[in-house]
Amino acid sequence: MDFLAKPGGSLSGTLRVPGDKSISHRSIMLGALAEGTTRVEGFLEGEDALATLNAFRAMGVSIQGPEQGCVTIEGVGLHGLKPPAGELYVGNSGTSMRLLAGLLAGQDFSVTMTGDASLSQRPMERVAKPLRLMGVEVQTEAGGRPPLTIKNNAGLKAIDYVLPMASAQVKSCVLLAGLYAEGKTSVTEPAPTRDHTERMLNGFGYAVTVQGATASVEGGGKLTAMAIDVPADISSAAFFMVAASIAPGSDITLIHVGINPTRIGVINILKLMGADISLLNERDIGGEPVADIRVRSADLKGIHIPEQQVPLAIDEFPVLFIAAACAEGKTVLTGAEELRVKESDRIQAMADGLNTLGVNAEATADGIVIEGGDYGGGTVNSHHDHRIAMAFAVAALRASAPITIEGCDNVATSFPNFVELASTAGLQLEQC
Ligand code: S3P
Numbered sequence: 423m424d425f426l427a428k429p430g431g432s433l434s435g436t437l438r439v440p441g442d443k444s445i446s447h448r449s450i451m452l453g454a455l456a457e458g459t460t461r462v463e464g465f466l467e468g469e470d471a472l473a474t475l476n477a478f479r480a481m482g483v484s485i486q487g488p489e490q491g492c493v494t495i496e497g498v499g500l501h502g503l504k505p506p507a508g509e510l511y512v513g514n515s516g517t518s519m520r521l522l523a524g525l526l527a528g529q530d531f532s533v534t535m536t537g538d539a540s541l542s543q544r545p546m547e548r549v550a551k552p553l554r555l556m557g558v559e560v561q562t563e564a565g566g567r568p569p570l571t572i573k574n575n576a577g578l579k580a581i582d583y584v585l586p587m588a589s590a591q592v593k594s595c596v597l598l599a600g601l602y603a604e605g606k607t608s609v610t611e612p613a614p615t616r617d618h619t620e621r622m623l624n625g626f627g628y629a630v631t632v633q634g635a636t637a638s639v640e641g642g643g644k645l646t647a648m649a650i651d652v653p654a655d656i657s658s659a660a661f662f663m664v665a666a667s668i669a670p671g672s673d674i675t676l677i678h679v680g681i682n683p684t685r686i687g688v689i690n691i692l693k694l695m696g697a698d699i700s701l702l703n704e705r706d707i708g709g710e711p712v713a714d715i716r717v718r719s720a721d722l723k724g725i726h727i728p729e730q731q732v733p734l735a736i737d738e739f740p741v742l743f744i745a746a747a748c749a750e751g752k753t754v755l756t757g758a759e760e761l762r763v764k765e766s767d768r769i770q771a772m773a774d775g776l777n778t779l780g781v782n783a784e785a786t787a788d789g790i791v792i793e794g795g796d797y798g799g800g801t802v803n804s805h806h807d808h809r810i811a812m813a814f815a816v817a818a819l820r821a822s823a824p825i826t827i828e829g830c831d832n833v834a835t836s837f838p839n840f841v842e843l844a845s846t847a848g849l850q851l852e853q854c
Contacts, residue, residue, distance in 0.1 A: 425811060425827040425841070427818030428850035429799065432719070433672040437847055439659050441466035441491060441652035442680050443836050444590070445710065447474045447517050448622050449650045450485070451525060451598070453495035454478040454503070456626055458647030462493040464678075465652055469835040470515035477522060477535075480506040497647050500601060505531035509569070514538050514765060514808075514835045517591055521619075523549045523572055524595035527558045528602025532573035540765050540806055540832075546570050549595045552583045556599055556607075580605035580641060587760060588733040590615035590684075593637065597623070597630065603641040610636045615733045616684045621709045625650075653680035653712045658837045660688045660738040661812045662847060666717040667697045668748040669819040674847060675702070676715045683711070687735025691742060695722040695749055724751035724794055732758050740813035743772045746792040747781045748820050755789035765832070766805035775802035775814055779821060799823030808832045812840055815851050826854075 446466040451474065453460030465471065467488045475493070479485055482504035487493035512518035512535055519535050523546075526533045536542070547566030554560055559573040580603040583596050593609045597619055600607025612635075620630040620637050626645040631638050659676045666672035681689070681701065689699055698720040701713040722745055732755075735742065739761055746753035761768040769785045776783035778800045782793035799821045804811035811830040818825045830853070833840050844851050 423831050424854050425815055425830045426852045426854050427815045427825045427827065429818050429821045429823060431819055431848045431850050432669045433666045433674045433848040435847055436675045436677060437662060437843060438677050439654045440468065440837060442655040443468065443470055444517065444616055444618050445652045446471035447521065448618055449652060450474045450478055450495065451521060452622055452626050452645055453497055454483040455500050456497035456645035456647040457499050458497055460495045460497060460647040460650065462650045462652060464491045465493045468838050469513055470517065473512040473515045474518045477510045477512060477518060480510060500644060503529055506533060509534045509536050511536050514541055514832055516541060516544055519568065519570060520549050520591035521594050521598060523553060523570060524598035526572040527553050527556065527574055527599040528578060529574060532571060534569050534571040536569045542568050545763055548589065548592050552581060552596045553599060555581050556603060578603035580607045582608045584610045585612060588613040588615050594619040597637060597639055600639040601641060606638050606640050608636050608638040613730060613733050614684055616682065625709045651707050653707060653710055654678045656680050656685050656688065657737045659715065661741050661816050663688060663692060663699065663717050664741045664745045665816045665819055665849065667692060667720055667722060667745060670719050672719040674717055678712055679715050681711050681713045684734060687731040688738040688742065691727055691731055691735055692745060694725050695745060696720050697722060722749035724749045724753040726754045729757035736760060737809060740768055740772055740809045741816055743776065743790065743792055744813050744817045747776055747794055747797060749794040751794060753792045757788055759788040766807035766810060768810065771805045771807060771810050778802050779817065797821055799825045801826040801828065804829045806832050808835050812837065815844060815849060819849065
């Protein structure tokens, strides 16, 4: 399926984007392993979070829903999962594969996980390595790619692991395996990354201690069921933040958005570029900070993006590059080599698409340099990456001709109603 995005338009209104993908995954995982019944509201009914949900159903967990964002999970306890009948297929979802790897390391059965063409190319050695140190037998294809097979032959050893890259998925994998290890498992990260696992474990009554850059869990505890209200996903809201910033005459409010400090790089970076963004009605929902976000159009300027913001905005760069294309002057991104191993090589995919539109964008090994200015339309390839597809839909607001975006099916992994919501807000977007 392709998108046809017509040029021009402005955004207005009050919008609620779907639930946070990271928190939705974790709500199923911890709810399934808790004792008691966990009720989740605001769950993301996207393919990625559903892949996690189906994996737990395949391991014998009774889950009702999702129905209008509500899911009820009958927890089986940390030791209550059953071996699945076959391989677990997790589609496009790196979060499912990497976090499940940690949990599966603690089971007394072996499991193989597979994924789609994109996930099958993504690096899994980053989770295999610490799990092997914990005593788990882990098999991958050549180059550390999926399928990923996890076999726990004996008990798990606790480890102190220093992450070689800033990755919340790897951190979470090790912490989740640590629930099953004997003793204290610690993970130290080179830069702060999203801490939803730590927050949610604490919410389920499982103590995670955090000291500086190190998070630790003691094995052998238990999780107690809780109610979860999943905030709207700031990574999905980001498309509308950039859209309203670049389309003249826009004024929108995005409601109930998660503003966890480890996720707000997109707000920090857009503000540095001169965006007009205000946080309203800030509140705490079940251990996660939430706010309504008002965005009005503004004249953006190019910046050198501070490297410490990179992990805090890691999923938002495709659309931030569109903001850079509409800004006055040059935007420089460095220290972002992780973007090359996301659902696509996001540096190359965005540089190629921007060049097609006539934007002067140059990929570098660990980032990109983008010269802002006027641009046209054309046909760009999303490489089946949801965030590349949505970023180029936003780009049309300032293009002088239509943009056709190829391969947009995977938008449903994180934002199933994107076309409808974007059209309501003021984008001229069609599926074709
Ligand atoms: C995620 C962590 C990030 C992010 C991904 C979701 C998570 O990946 O890009 O979309 O839910 O933990 P990395 O851990 O690879 O940085």
